[in-house]
Amino acid sequence: MEPSSGQRKMIVGIDFGTEKTCVSYAAWNSFQKEPPPISSLTINDRIVFASCLAQDQNERILWGQEAYDSQQGPVYKWLKLFLYDPDHPILQEPDAPKLPEGSLPEKLVTLYLRQVYDAITEMIRIHHSDCDQGTDYWFGWPATWSDESQQKMMRAVQEAGYGNDSDRVFFLTEAEAVALFFTQHEKLGKPPSSLSVDWQSVKLGDGRILICDIGGGTTDVVALQIQNSGTNPTYELLSKSSGNDCGLAAMDAALRGHVRGLHGVPSQQLLDKIGNLKRRFTGKEDRPIFLPGSGQRTALPGDIKKCLNPTIEKILALILENINASRQMQLPISGTAEVLYLQEYAPISVAWGATLRGALGRAIPRLKFDRSYGLEVTSEAIVHEEGLDTWIRRKKSTPHWFVRKNQEYAIDQQERRIFNIFHRAGDPATKIINIVEHPGTCPSPDDGINLVPKGVFQFCLRLQDRDSILRTGDECSIKVQIAWTLTYSEQQAGVDLVASVKDAELGREVKVLDGHEVVH
The missing domain is CATH 3.30.420.40 (ATPase, nucleotide binding domain)
Known part of the structure; x- marks a missing residue:
């Protein structure tokens, strides 16, 4: 064996x-x-x-x-x-x-x-x-x-x-x-x-670090405090800022505007691929640069710099905003395209x-339970489709297990799930989700073990929000998002439950969870 x-x-x-x-x-x-x-x-x-x-x-x-x-x-x-x-x-x-x-x-x-x-x-x-x-x-x-x-x-x-x-x-x-x-x-x-980054020159230990993430649409700059870098690092946020229209797309737009102004009409293919120009540009060229796919047209290095520099200046301003929050920082730059004019990434x-x-795993204390906990919808909807016909029925709900026995869970980590809630015209708008407990690791509806009720989570539907409702006759299926966050305070574990439809909160409750221990 x-x-x-x-x-x-x-x-x-x-x-x-x-x-x-x-x-x-x-x-x-x-x-x-x-x-x-x-x-x-x-x-x-x-x-x-x-x-x-x-x-x-x-x-x-x-x-x-x-x-x-x-x-x-x-x-x-x-x-x-x-x-x-x-x-x-x-x-x-x-x-x-x-x-x-x-x-x-x-x-x-x-x-x-x-x-x-x-x-x-x-x-x-x-x-x-x-x-x-x-x-x-x-x-x-x-x-x-x-x-x-x-x-x-x-x-x-x-x-x-x-x-x-x-x-x-x-x-x-x-x-x-x-x-x-x-x-x-x-x-x-x-x-x-494929990039020739000098990896030996980038060595981060405990201390402060500034991350400049140059994206397509925006640039985000974040200052972090690093601790425990040798094993499982933790990162404390010191400051953050973001620049809209301050990424690679803005550079491409400026390059397209410049190329459109050159003699002749540029092809759409050239305009679509103009981003390739900046990837090859180092900022040190002293000769006109041939524009591929444009016939014989060229661009002067100085003109390319004029296209890129306004965005680069915005990025540098974002960096300076965060400098005061973090001294003696090491500055790796990440991004979504090779902009050699800035730095390889x-x-x-x-x-x-x-x-x-x-x-x-998360480098923070975690919770482990000696039982499983689930969310059980009392009235879950199932949608049947056959040809052009659609009908909605109530179905027996199987619990969604948000805690499983002996697994570790990050404290304050939020997770979400969409539930299809059944509603019939004339029924009360208040709905209930049961919190249930099971002693096993992988609970199954046919394992013969009765679920232990641990409480109910109530919320009130907003039936006027038609965008979230599928209706056939008197029956409705309503998409409700349930978010849950495992909490720990004063030696007591709990779950913070929030029901919402399209960001509109329907209800919120905190329930106590037993059988836990804190692990590191």
Whole structure:
């Protein structure tokens, strides 16, 4: 009989950027003493994928580089901007594709993230089918995002399929992921990169660090205090600032404006690919630079600098805003494209750092329980479709286990899930979700063990919000988001529950959870 190889699960870090997306992953084993090797998702020899969507003539969804190179119909770029800043100047340019009529920004983001999800699950199916504990997905997002932007991203991620069954979804700031990358990359081996970064010159210990994340639409600057850098670092936020219209898209827009003013009419292909010009530009050229795809037109280095410098000056101003918050800082710069005029960067730093955070776990005290806790909807809806007919029925709910026995959970880590609530015309608007307890590790509805009720969570529906209601006759299915946060105060663990529909809060309660211990 072969010895047990321990529990195995996949840890996947995802950097969904305005211009590009990267995915890193590791196969985690409970017997391992050290973090596992981290690899990059590779498709057609690429580890960086354009954050674009398109359709071919057969209405097949194209994504990544295939969408970026598409000549058939509109190519939807800047998807992340649609999500959190639909009024961004780059989206107002005359050649920027508009959203399809009746389509919400989150729908495009969900559709793109679904393509990424399918690629990840196919890789896991082929190469890591022995992982029996599901997949932990770690998404990076800007530290400066508002709660509204975070919730939109969470909804898009969940509706794209992440977090189903035994899978889990986590979020961390892009700044923390980048800091982890620069703190730990030497110890774990240099990640694959085509860039000639002097890794030996970047050594971070305990102290203060400033992260400048130059993105497609915005630039975020964050000052952090690093502690415990030798094992599992923690990061205290000292200051943060963000610049709108202060990223690579603004540079591209300025370059396009300059090229349009040159003699002759530039091709649309040249305008679409103008970003390639800055990737090759070092700022030291002293001869005219040939514009590929433009015939014989050239651009003077001084003119290119004039296009880039206004954005660079904004970025430097953001950095100076944070200098006072952190002295004696080391300054790694991360970003979503090679801008050699500023500094080389590691294109997969966020995804790689997010994966490492998943392998290390949260560097804060955690809660472990000797029982499982679940949320059980008393009236859950199921939608049936047959041809053109649609009808809604009430179904027996299976608890969603937000705490499983002997697993560790970060304190103050918030998670969310959408529940389809059944409602019939004339019923009370107040709905109930039961908090139930089970003594086992992997509760099952047919294991013969009765669930122990631990309380109820009540909230009142807003039936006038029609956008969240699917109605057939007198029956309705209403999408209600339940967010929960595990708390710990005065030696007592609890769960803070919040019900909402489209960011409108319906109810909030805190429930006590027994059978816990604090682990570090």
